[in-house]
Amino acid sequence: MPRTRRRGRRQDPEVARLRRVALDAAAAGLYVFPVKPGGKFPAVPRHSADRCRERGVCAAGHQGWEQRATRDRAQICRWWSGDESARFNVGIACGPSGIVVIDLDTSTEPLPDWGGATTGREVLDQLTAGHGQTLPETYSTMTPTDGEHLYYRLPEGLELRNTHGGHGHSLGPLIDTRAGGGFVVGAGSVRPEGAYLVAEHGQIAELPEWLTSVLTPPPPAAPRQGEPLALPTRRANAYVAAILAGETAAVEQAPKGQRQITLLNAARTLGRLVGGGELDADNAHALLLDAAAVHIGVDGFTAAEAERTITRALAYGARAPRRIDRRHSTADAQGPAEGGEAS
Ligand SMILES: [Zn+2]
Structure with missing residues (x-):
């Protein structure tokens, strides 16, 4: 691509490396946006759509990270250019990319209801076995804090939202899913704790059917005749x-x-x-x-x-009563302003 050499404008090699990471992700079909250098939060306006004042970049409609995420090479080259102030990590917007990312965390506290599991990976394996299934090989990454991100393509026409470990239509404790309204930090990005690395190279597999139905909220139940609607x-x-x-x-x-x-x-x-x-x-x-x-x-x-x-x-x-120990169930935490990403 033609490039004008500007005198006095230093091209930071780390910015160039991160730009390559972003371009590669875009070439693989993913929508990217800048994340704060060395961090995991968006570097684009932090307000959410419902708090948008429709000014500045949002003048013609809200332009959060999800709206601005792109596969456009020119835009990516504009974002990742110049000196070290542009050492943006690479955010991957799951919704526009048509993917869901299963985010497996770790804990120091064993989960009694999951055979003492301390990782989302163990919980997912138990869940998978419980459904008599196996997980297809797919592209995955490792986070700087020993988490894993498993990438899956959503079946055509299906839209999912984020879920949070152990709540609602989530898969289980220590497992978040990132879909519409969510993002992950891509491999090649760095934090002070370490780098995001590719764990499994290759294609992004389609989300297995059984996972799709676990993650899909059911249609609202119709009230039975003469009974008030009470969703259990x-x-x-x-x-x-x-x-x-x-x-x-x-x-x-x-x-x-x-x-x-x-x-x-x-x-x-x-x-x-x-x-x-x-x-x-x-x-x-x-x-x-x-x-x-x-x-x-x-x-x-x-x-x-x-x-x-x-x-x-x-x-x-x-006859074998089971109580849920609520010390292990945390309050329904919200992510950062616009969905966001767990460690
Ligand atoms: Zn806005």
Whole structure:
């Protein structure tokens, strides 16, 4: 590309390196934007869309990092140019890039409900095995604080938002997901603690179907006749909600031949929560029946059979009550102003 040599304007080699990182990411289809030098927060205006005063760069509509993220080579070269003040880390905006990044953290405190796991990787492996699945190989990175970022392409037409470890439609504790409204810092970026490195080279795999459905919020439940709308996930602790989401997804996706045992195990698990006072028995019953509904009438799976299994397994589970230890469930933390990225 033609370049005008300007006298007295030093080209910082580290800026040139980071520009290469940004250009490579863009060439791989990712939308990039500048992140503060040596940091992990956006270097573009920090206010969120709902606080936008529509001035300055936002005059013609909000222009946060997500809107300004680009694959345009010229814009990338403008951002990453000049002296060391332009040593921006490379932010990757997940929404525009059509990706979801699974962000696996670590903890010094073992998770009792996950066999003493101390990493999001262990939780994810248990979750994957619990669904009878394996994870496809995909592009991944390591963060300076021993975290892992697994990149997945979203299926065409699907949009997801961020989730936060153990809350709502998240995968589990120590696991965040970054999608629409979220970003990650890309490999090649640096922080005082160390560098972001590529862990697994190669293509970004498509998000597996079972993960897609765990991460997809269900359509709002229709109120039953004569009953007020009471979503169990609203009332339950978010941690309980995550368990519900996992168990009901497992039931819905159970392959032929494992439908009964999956339903049985899910009902026992929820039964334990009912016994522990974490969950209302009628709600648990209704949720499980809803989840099993996709199988009813298919290959001899009957409603009566599902009812019986649920009733019995709930009662069985309730005899071994399980309480959620709330010391391990943190307040629903929000990211930085515009979604953002965990360490
Ligand atoms: Zn704005």
